[in-house]
Amino acid sequence: MSTQTVPSAGRPPVSAPRRSTSPVPRGQRFSVRPGPVLGSGPLPKIVALLVLLAATVLWLLPLAWGLVTSFKSETDAATPDDGWIPAHGFTLGAYRKILDQGNLPLWALNSLLITLVVTALTVAVSALAAYGFSRTLFRGRKALLGLTLASIMVPPQILIVPLFREMITAHLADTYWAVILPQVVAPAMVFILKRFFDGVPRELEEAARIDGAGSLRVFWSIILPLSRPILAAVAIFVFITTWNNFLWPFISTSDPNLMTLPVGLSTVKDSYGLQYAQSAAAAMLASLPLVIVFMIFQRQIVKSVATTGLGGQ
16 A cells, blocks of 8 residues: 655645755775774884884894994904903994905995996896786787796806806907996896786877877876886885995906905915904994995885885785
């Protein structure tokens, strides 16, 4: 039985209230937000702070011990019961011996030159390869991409002998190019850049192509400006890896004038065997440029890792 509204005399008809059909603002559609992971209140924050503080101390403790050891004498550094404060006081003897026995400025200059060239070439080559895999369709693309990703699992030590024979055949042994060229190939960086390029909207490229831009123009004017965070992150990772690389520069060069800083510091030895203070001083000198770079570009490093998903995503 249906009910109808009958208008009474002298009264307007009563209609049912209408339901609002206005759209709900996007920011108010989902008002449920996840709660804090560690719970509410000051206690979880204090516990998290204490855990982070303990992890920081554990991470910095070996660095602090190496720094203190580098300022000890060899007698105090070799004493098993010697603590943080040496019995004979702090000294710069280990640093003086390293600076006197080696050619530190030349090795540092070689490391800086090789690292900058490798970083620039690696970023350029990896960006071009990643853009080709991300935007270009060609026969064998999936197979070539799979081969590139599979090469990430190949240990670099396996390629030492073939690369060294290749450098000898090309008459590049004991040259800067022998150290630089094998380090330019970085399949992991290609994969990271490709994943980023896949997320760039294709509508931007289509609009540029309608205006008459070619592939190189699109890559230079559209893709690269949008990829500055990921390019900065890749450049930082390549810079650190190349600066710390010891094995390949050690094998590919025998000329002392071409040695990098890690290789040159390893040749500074004493006739009395292992010298703990000198080893610690050499490690401090080798890591000093990276510490300076991190202090200068700290914000850029953190921003690059956070915005590109390389911090564990």
